[in-house]
Amino acid sequence: MDQKERQILVSIISSVLIIGAYVLYVYQRQVAGNFEILDDFSFWGKTFLKLIPVAIVAQIVIHIIYAIINRIITNEDIPSKDDERDKLIELKSIQISHWIFVSGFVTAMVFLALGSKPSVMFITIFVSGFIACMVSEIAKFIFYRRGF
């Protein structure tokens, strides 16, 4: 397994851990026993806005820790720049994640049109965003594994 593949695996695992921990935290602190809050628009606004800096900082910290451990174990540096194949793989995986997220967004709008609660729409958008992120990383991993 090369450096890029290991980095992608770290990204997948860290994303699952960060999102899992954040959802659990929000559920325990605000949602448990108070399900009416799910239909409060400001709750969703705050939840999404807080997730962005939390996820960015946590990803940076995890990647720094990974880089240090990787350097100690393999004595190799993480490549600092991407070449043309890396960029093409990145583009293809972004394209896949874009379509998944758009599908999730359309599904959320269908739920709204059918008269579902706003919470269903927000949960659908959140879940589709997470799935899009995961599928994008998995697609990248597959592209690197098979060459392109």
Place this chain on the structure above:
Amino acid sequence: MGKCLIKNNIRKLRFMADELTQQELADRTGVTRQTIMAIENGKYSPTLELAFKIALVFEVPLNEVFSYDAGEEITKSEK
């Protein structure tokens, strides 16, 4: 993913260049060793710029490094 129709002689040229390693070729063309490996195995077709850089490293014309295997495509279009 379609079959790669661009063939290459990179392995042979590396051997003739005093067994130049994939890493050395990668360093001299500004890409990663994995990209050189993918090109050599016919899994990735490089851009024209990278193809010229590889040819420059071996000091040979581009068509001595890469060739286009159009036989299969011509057979398909004739059907």
